[in-house]
Amino acid sequence: MKQIKAVLFDLDQTLLNRTETLRRFLNWQINFYQLVPAVHKDQFIHRFLELDANGSVWKDVVYTQLIQEFSIRHYSMAQLLQCYIQNLNKFSVEFEGVTAAVSELYQSGYQIGLISNGKTPFQEHNFQALGLSAFFSVILVSDAVGLRKPDSAIFHKACQQLQRSAEQCVFVGDNDIADIQGANRAGLKSIFFHPDPTVHSSDADLNMHHFSELSALIDQLD
Template identity: 30%
Template sequence: MSLLLLDLDDTVLDRSAVVRRWARRFFGAEISPPDLGRLLDMDAGAKIEHDEMARQLKERYPVASSVDDVSVALGEALRGGLEIDATVWTSLTTARERGWSTVIVTNGAVDTQERKIRASGLDRVVDAWVVSEAAGVWKPDPVIFQEAAERAGQPLTRGWMVGDNPHSDIAGACNAGIPSVWLHHGRTWPAELDFAPTGTAGHCAEAIMAIVGERPASGTG
């Protein structure tokens, strides 16, 4: 194997942690999983009305700030916090040194996702990226994985996929016929799914080093 395919949000970049920290600071409260999911969808470029989301957040998490102030603060939060964890940076550098081609494969809007890739410095340590809006297909469609392999100049059959989303990342890897590592983030694999990752890991760096170091990631149990 010599092709490493990586999801972006909550895989290489820990966007959930950024949004949670902002909510705790701004609202003084933990944000609910449904609201977190919608905010992360916005962060990936989903067409959710910004002001409407700010209004809903203000209703659910009472704060003296106006809806406009919440909207501005929300925009700043979603644009910020783009630093890559040092261990992830090191693992990506190690993968490159060991001859692996690394490609980000992400669903979302081109402008939004490319901004995050460049602002975080990922463009300096990966070989390429494919964003669904530009590709015209979304994970779990295997076509987007094939395009990623072509951009890296590698056959898809030599690839691994790392991601946190069972329905896009891991299902996509299964559809593409390649092995995968699921970042569980403390979750249990959904028992109702009729597919599973090749292995699991708690952190992106752990998954990358397991793959490029030729040490298998933990089994799915």
């Protein structure tokens, strides 16, 4: 009899290819607002991603710095930030194989949930744009619940809402501290995801590099 009954996911850089989403959005934003000359577009995008630091720096700081560095005069930080908040979700793109993997888990009878650090309703909108909401029984965003990974409490809250024990749940994420160590301390099994096959987590129970592997890895945990 299977022990694992529920699979919980991180959002950014796990289900959502956040880097590619940002690139697509920024390409559009630069073109639409004519922020910088075409020859500086790649430089602007590279600098945004650098300042963003994998989402750890909020975008008011990022845009303030970019306006200064690229001498943008015709738009304010507030205008560019509002554009980001309202439009990033329109460019949401999943990692290859996400929808197929999640659908397979759902059809196999697993309960599915999301735990994401971030602002609300911004993160919910980015997630909803992936078209996966119908598969998910629980969606927890840190800003909405007042808890953040790696705090065990946010993992336990998701388990409680699914009416499952921590031992019956596995967490899939890309961040060694927030996702993997957090899940482990809360008593969940953990799967580390990174699309680069050379990147591994020594803390995770298992490592995954493509979502086509997920179902077999969960069977392995059982």
